[in-house]
Amino acid sequence: MTRPTASAASRGLLTCHTCGLLSRSAPLAHDMHCPRCDAPLHLRKPNSISRSWALLIAAMICYIPANMLPMMLTTTLFGTESDTIMSGVIYFWTSGSWYLALVIFTASIMVPMLKMIALTLLLVTTQMRSRWQTEQRARLYRLVEIIGRWSMLDIYVVAIMVALVQLQGLATILPGPGAIAFGSVVVLTMFSAMAFDPRLMWDPVEENEEKMTDGEMA
Ligand SMILES: [Zn+2]
Numbered sequence: 001m002t003r004p005t006a007s008a009a010s011r012g013l014l015t016c017h018t019c020g021l022l023s024r025s026a027p028l029a030h031d032m033h034c035p036r037c038d039a040p041l042h043l044r045k046p047n048s049i050s051r052s053w054a055l056l057i058a059a060m061i062c063y064i065p066a067n068m069l070p071m072m073l074t075t076t077l078f079g080t081e082s083d084t085i086m087s088g089v090i091y092f093w094t095s096g097s098w099y100l101a102l103v104i105f106t107a108s109i110m111v112p113m114l115k116m117i118a119l120t121l122l123l124v125t126t127q128m129r130s131r132w133q134t135e136q137r138a139r140l141y142r143l144v145e146i147i148g149r150w151s152m153l154d155i156y157v158v159a160i161m162v163a164l165v166q167l168q169g170l171a172t173i174l175p176g177p178g179a180i181a182f183g184s185v186v187v188l189t190m191f192s193a194m195a196f197d198p199r200l201m202w203d204p205v206e207e208n209e210e211k212m213t214d215g216e217m218a
Contacts, residue, residue: 007199007203008022009043009044009203010210012027013025016037016039018034019034019036019039021035021036023041044197044199044203045195045196048195048196048197049123049200052123052193052195052196053123056119056120058184058188059112059116059185059188059189059192060116062182063181064181066178066184067084067085067086067109069176069181070083071083071084071088071179071182072088073174073175073176075173077170084178085104085108085182088104089104089105092104108182111147112186112189118140118143119196121137121140122137123196126196126200129203129204131204131208134201134205141193141196141198145193145194148190162174
């Protein structure tokens with residue numbers, strides 16, 4: 001791929017994220033605003049990498065209590081039981097509902113972890129201005145964005161259980177502190193992916209192409 005391309009940023013053009021209007025950036029301008037809707041304009045999301053890192057690290061920290069603290073507190077006539085994500089998975093596995101165990105394990109343990117690994121990979125390579133596998137990394141970013149809220153399955157499970165059991169009146173199920181931590185992991189990774197500006201991945205590629213065409217011309 002040696003075809004020279006020019007990004008909007010290199011031509012001094014930027015689009016408004018709110019209304020989509022294309023405008024020309026004034027040289028050395030700071031607080032630019034969209035002439036049509038007055039939304040703030042920027043060539044690249046400001047402090048994208050550090051913001052994304054901060055949110056990702058916060059998510060990683062929350063991942064620990066999300067797995068250690070009880071997700072669900074069940075109170076029956078015989079006492080109170082607390083379940084973490086993993087003990088829930090083990091319970092379903094041993095009671096024969098292996099498919100349910102698999103779904104919960106994938107959605108609540110595997111997916112958030114893979115998502116955090118993927119974001120770490122994207123951030124490290126982008127920060128190093130790497131040109132390694134840019135297309136694959138762009139694909140990975142889109143995947144992380146799509147997954148978004150779908151890794152929140154465990155919260156849905158708790159919500160459904162709470163509603164179902166509350167109706168029966170024989171037992172009470174309450175979400176445990178782990179549920180809050182788990183919800184935070186999901187929300188924080190979503191924000192982290194949102195704060196990341198994928199265009200930053202392509203900037204080193206473009207710079208390299210510019211260098212190459214300059215070399216050809218000389
Ligand atoms: Zn606008």
